[in-house]
Structures are given as C-alpha cells and as structure tokens.
Amino acid sequence: ASDNLSKGESTFMVEMTETASILNNLSERSLVLMDEIGRGTSTYDGISIAWAIVEHLHNNPKARAKTLFATHYHELNQLADDCPRVRNYHVAVQEADGRVLFLRKLRPGGSEHSFGIHVARMAGMPQAVVLRANEIMHHLEQERTQTGLTETDPSAPTAFDEVLAGLDELPKASAQPKPRATAAVASAPKIQLSMFEPGDPKLEHLRELLQVLDINTLTPIEALLKLQELKGLV
Template sequence: MSLGEYLAAIQLDASLLAKLDCLLSFSTIAAQNKYVRPVIEDSDVIDIKSGRHPVIETQLPAGEEYVPNDVYLDSEKQQVIIITGPNMAGKSALLRQTALVVLMGQIGCFVPAESARIGVVDKVFTRVGASDNISAGESTFMVEMNEAASILNNISARSLILFDELGRGTSTYDGISIAWSIVEYIHENKRAKAKTLFATHYHELNEMERSFARCKNFNVSVKEVDNRVIFLRKLVRGGSEHSFGIHVARMAGMPKSVVNRANEILEELEGTKRKGNLSKPVNDLGQQREGYQMSFFQLDDPVLKQIRDEIANTDINNLTPMEALNKLNEIKKFTGIS
C-alpha cells in the first residue's frame, strides 16, 4: 500500500492539529494575561474599555504595569479622534493596540481589555512610521503620500484607519494643510464614514472639532514637575498645545548647551508668534546667540559651550583627586586633544 493512499487523511490530520495548536495558543495567552471575550456584532461601534497592547505589556520591567486606555469610535458621534501629546507619551502604542484588539477579536481570540464591543471591521488601514524607498527613487514623504492616497481610495463604511504623524515629511504649513484636508475628506465622505485615529503634533488640527461634529480631540497626558516631564500615558479628553520636544531631547542625552540654546530659540519664536510678527527674519536669532555676549569663552563655539556646562555642573568641593583627573580627561575628549 502506497503513501499516496493516506495523503488525504494526513492532510486532514495536519489541518486539525494546526487548528488545535492555534486555539490552544489563544487559550494559553488569554489565561496568562487576563484577556476577556469580546462581543463581535454587526454595528458601526468600536468600544474598548481599558485596552492594552498585547506585546508591550509583556516586555515591561518587573513591577511596572501597562497603563490601559479606553477607545470609543462610531460613525454618528465620534468618528475621528485627533490625538496630540509629546513624543514617547504613548500615541503610537495606543493606535497599534486598538488595531490589535480589533484583529484579535475578529479571529476568535480573547483580547487584552476589561471589555470590548467590536462592530465588524472589513479593512484596517495604517500609515505609521517613517521610511523611504531609495531603489524606486521615493522619499519618505512620497511613500507617505502614496500610502495615504491608497487608503483614501479604498476606504469603506466599516474601515478602521490609523494615521500616525501624517505630513511630517514636508514643511510645517504643507503638512498641516495636507493633514487637515485628509481628515476633512474622511469626515465628510457620505459613502464611507470610516472610523479614524489620527495622532499628530500639529496642534492646529485641534481646531477641527469646532467645525466637524464627529471629530473629537484627545491627548495622551503628561505631568511637568521641576522642569521634568512625567509620562502618564493616559488618554484624556481635549487637545494638547505643547509637544515637550526639548524635554525629550534632554532625556535622550543631548548636550546641555544644545538643550539650553533650543529653549532660548523656542522662547524667541513663541514670543514672535504671540506678537503676530510671523515674518520676523529667522537670522535675527543668529545675532542673539550666546557668542555675541561678553564671556570668558567665545561661546558661539558649541564645543566650548559644552566644556563650560561640564565645568559648571561639577561639584568641585566633593571631588576626589582621581575623579578630578577623570573629569579633566572627559573634557579633553570634547576638544579632540589626545
């Protein structure tokens, strides 16, 4: 008797074992991570209570808990959510976890949430991350626009759309204009009121809530204490007007002289904007840089500014001789002196 006679039975067994393996995996992760059974229904509502990201929550340091968030979308009251907030606050994670909860629920898996009511979604569109296509001669912005165009040309009434920082690959005003126009197109599309999460640093988009009934502002909250930013990672109602980009730069280890100068420039630009003098030449900033002030160093040299900051932040009274030598060696490295 040849093996061929058993081929159909072997294929059936393999298929059944694959399904059992998949279902066992679903049940195991659901039990281990406290997932719940979602309600899948024939509606236009996505209502997730205390949703979590299934991957990120398993990678957190011991003792740290993932901060859950609620997300509600429908086609009548809250179709488009504009999400603002600083970098690292959790905007991208919120977008991704919403898509993952929807996908997991629709493939028959329990989901990471306290409860989830999911109206059937036929397509999940995403425009996240930054990438280019060098081989095809396409810039990051061109790739971004190609993907956005594909989304707008294929949306349906049951689609879920996730946009993360759309328009950042071009100039500020171009980016704002394109982002605003895309949100407006999605909101005003009579044929397909696609549910949309739109994370952005363009705070001007918060103004859309006033003119578009189903467009709502939310922000991922932070707390500022002693000139430091604490990320609360909680989605709350209302728009944010501050991106805390300079704070994030400081956290990343940017030289203090660069961070301090960035704060000076930000204050100057914001002051100019408040006065309504938007046409003030940017080269005025160059005339006001630290190097034009009387100083022991000619501090328009960023290396010298960094050396100054290192010296200023050294506690000489509590420095041992060995630590002093090590500090001097570090400063020599800034100058390139071996």
C-alpha cells in the same frame, strides 16, 4: 513609512502613496490609523495636507470610516469645532520643577504644546543644544504672542510668517554658551513612572532573581527561557 531607494521614492513620497491608497479604498468597515501625516515636508504643506485629509475622512459621503489620527500639528485642534464627529484627545503629562513626567493616560481635549526639547534632553542631547533650543523656542513664543497667533488660529500660516521674520532679532549663539537659569532644566534627573509600587513583593522577588543571574553564561535559548520565566512573574 520609510524611503524606497530601489524605486527612488523618498519617505514622504512613500507616505503619500500609502495615504492615497487608504483614502481611495475607504469603506464603512474601514478602520484608519494615521500617525504624523505630513511630517516629511514643509510646515505649511504638512498642516494643509493633514487638515484636508481629516476633512475628507469626516465628510466622505460613501464611507465614514472610524479613524485614529495622531499628530503634533496643534492647529488641527480647531477641526473639533468645525467637524461635528471629530474629537480631540491628548496623552497626559505632569510638569514639575522643569521636569516632565509622562503619565501615559489618554484624556479629552487637544494638547497645548509638545515636549520635544524635554525628550531631546532625556535622549542625551548635548546641554548646549538643549539650552539653545529653549532660547529659540521662548523667542518664537514671544513673537507669536505679539502677533496674536494662537495654535488654533485658522490664519496661522500668515501670522507664522511674522514669527519667522522675528528670528532675525534672535540673539546669536555664542561659541561657549554661558550658564543660564534653564541649565537646571537641562540637567534635571530623568524620572519616569515605576511599574511597581514601593515595597511591592513582586519587585523584590525580581530583584533577587536578577542579582544572581549571570547573563554572560546564558545561551540564547536559556536567555529566552529566563525572560519567559521573569515575564510570568509580572
């Protein structure tokens, strides 16, 4: 969803309007795809709305629509225990030496945590911001452990208040952050799975074609035709 300036509707309002339309028009033949519902408002409101929507879809007596519900609210993992037809899945990653490798494989079970800071680093976020984000995250995790808050705890909102209160004790950011042990994480080389195996003849052939290709002399039509040709080689 995106905002609708002509109607004075925020992104969240548009999202809620579209979601309401889905929920009010369910049928046995419905296939419902929902992505990050509730992200445009406060954490408490977002989790509460997303939780209630999942329960409504699961318990609807008139239409049990097949649903794919993607979310970063780990608290929703508990719904698999409360709702017999709910199944949790996560996209697998591999962590090594402070680096994250996205495997793009769907596996059973809920995710234990997100990798937003790693993605921010990969996107080129300034190192000082990444280091500070890691510092704040570790502080929040310590506070959560001390208060006994878990990501699937149904009393999360109450316990989370105590975590937020602990931010008062968070060390203040300095104007010029000193090098930290986590600097290696922020400066770690970017890695990702290759589309080809080492020594793949297709890769070698594509490399040869690209090396002799002069993109500055191609017309738009020629570029599209060349792209189609390269696509046929994969």
